[in-house]
Amino acid sequence: MGLSAYLTVGALLFLIGLVMVAARRNLIYVLMGLELILNAANLNLVAFNRFRPGGMEGHLDGQIGAIFVIILAAAEAAIALAIVLNVHSLFETIRPDDIDAMKD
C-alpha cells in the first residue's frame, strides 16, 4: 500500500468528522466528530513521515508530533465532556439546537 491509500483514509475521516459536527444531532456525536478530525490529521502526519522521500532515518518529527496530538486530544475530550456534563445538568438536554438561552 502506498502513501495515497493512507491519505485517502485520512481525508475520509476528516470529512466524516466535519459532517458529524455540522449535523449537530447530539453533543456526544459532535465530540466524536472532533476526535475523528484530530485522528485524520494524525494519520496524515504518521503516513507522511513513513513515506518521507529519503527514508525516515533520523526524521521522526511526524511520529512524535502525532503523539503530542494524541495527548492533547485526551485533554480536550476531558474538558469538553466536563462542559457537556454541566450543560446537561443545567439544560437537561444534549441537543445543540435546544441550548440557546442567549439571544441577540
Add this chain to the structure above:
Amino acid sequence: MPDALSYLDALKYILPEVAVTVGLCAVLIWDLLPGRKRSQEGAWLSLGFLALAALLLIQRLDWREATVFGMVRVDPLATVFKLFITSAVGFVLAFDLADRRQTGEGKGETYFLLLTATLGSYFLVGTNNLILLYLGLETLGLSSYALAGIHKRDRFGAEAALKYVVYGALASGILLYGVSLLYGMCGSFEMHEMARYLVVAADEGRSAQLLLPTLLVMVGFGFKLSLFPFQWWAPDVYQGVSTPVAAFLAVGSKGVALAALVRFIAVTYSGLLRFGEGTLGAETAFTGDLVLLLSLMAGATMLFGNLAALRQTNLKRLLAYSSIGHAGYILMGVAALTEQGFQSAVAYTFVYYMMTLGAFGMVLYFANQSGSEDISGLRGLGLKHPLAGVATVVFLAGLTGLPPTAGFFGKWYLMTAAWSGGLRWLALLTALMSVVSLFYYFRIAKALFLTDAGEAAPAGRRNPVLGGLLALLAAGSLFFLYFEPLLDAAVFSVGSLIRW
C-alpha cells in the same frame, strides 16, 4: 539538529516560562492546602509570579534571536508579545480583584487557568515549529474553554463554554489537518525549512498546491481572531463569561493569535511575499490569492462587526461585535503582506489592547454600580463617577478612531499600509466603518452623560482601584504611540522575522 547551546545555557532562555510554570503549580497547591483562605490571596500570588516573568522578559528584550531545545524560538517578536500577554493577564487579575460582585466560587481555578493560558501563549508566540504552535494554541484554548465554564450553576456561562469548546476544537482540528498537509509537502514542521522548500516549489510552478493547506490553517487562526466567517461564537461567549474573563479573551487571546499569524505568514511564506531587499521576495500567483483571501476576510469582518454592533443593547455583546470589527482592521495590515503592513498590524494590536481592556474595565466598573450590563444601566452614571466617565469617553474615542487618541494614529498607519499595498478599497472601507462605529460608541457616551438618571438611580460607592486602572489605560489609549521604546520594539520585532 544538534544545538551548540548546552542544556543550562538553553535554560536561561526560557526562564520566563519556568517562572510561570512554577507560579501555576504554586497557585494550584495553595488552593488545595487545608485551612481557611481568602480568595484574594491566590490572585496576589499569581500577580507576583507574573511580575517576576515580566521582569525576566524585560531583561530579554534586546537579546539576539536563538532557537533553544530545537523548537522554542526566542526573538524580539516573541518577547514583546510575551510581555503583552503577561501584562494583559495582570490587568485581568487586577480587574478580578477589584470586582465587588464576588461569588467566591472557582476563584483558585480561575487564577490557575489564567496562568496556564499565559504559558500556552508564551509557546504560541515563541516558536517557529508548527507542532509547538499547535500545542501552544491548544493550551491557550483549553484553558479558555474551562475559564468560560467555571461558574457551574450559571446557564449563560455553561452555554458559552459549550459553544466555545465545540467551535474552538473544530477550528483547531481543521488547523491541525492543514498543518499535516503542509508537513507532507515540505517534510518539516520548521517554518524556515518550509519556506526554503516553498521557494523551490514556486519556481517549479507548484505553489497552487499551497492554497488548500493555507485555507485550513486560516480557519484555526480565523477562529481565535474571530474573523468572518468564524466569528459566531464571540458575542455569545463574551456575554456569557464574567467580565474579566471576557477582557482576557478579547485582548490577550486575540493579541497572541495575531502575533502567531504574523509569524506564520511572514516566515513560512517569506519566499513568496513582496518584501524589500534583504529578503527572498518573489511575487507569484499564490501571493495574489493570499492577498485576496486575507483582504476579503478583513473586509467582511469589519463590515459584519460594525453593522451587527449597531443594534446591540448589552454592553458586553456590543464590545464583542466591536472587537470583531477591530480584528478586521488588524487583519487589513496583515493582508497587505508588506513589512509596513505587519508593523502597523502589530502596533495597532497594542493600541487595541489599551482601548479594549479599558472598555471592559468600564463595563465592570459601572456594572458594579448599577448591577446591570445593559446600556440603559449606565444612565447618568458618568456625572456621578467623573474619573471613570472621562476614561470611558477616551476609550470610545480611541475605538472610533478620533484624533488625538492613539486609536486614530494606529488606524491611520493601517490605512496607509493598506493603501500603499494596493488595497485601496479596504482603506476606504475602514474609514467608512469608523463613521458607522461612531453611532454605537456614541450611544454609550450619551447614556453616561446626556441621559437623566431618574429617581431610581443607585448611589453606588466609588471604586478607586478600578478607577485608577481605568485612568492608566486611558492614558495609554491617548499617548501610547508616543511611548517610543515599546513601539520601536514592536516595529523592530517584525523586521527580525523577515530578514534572515
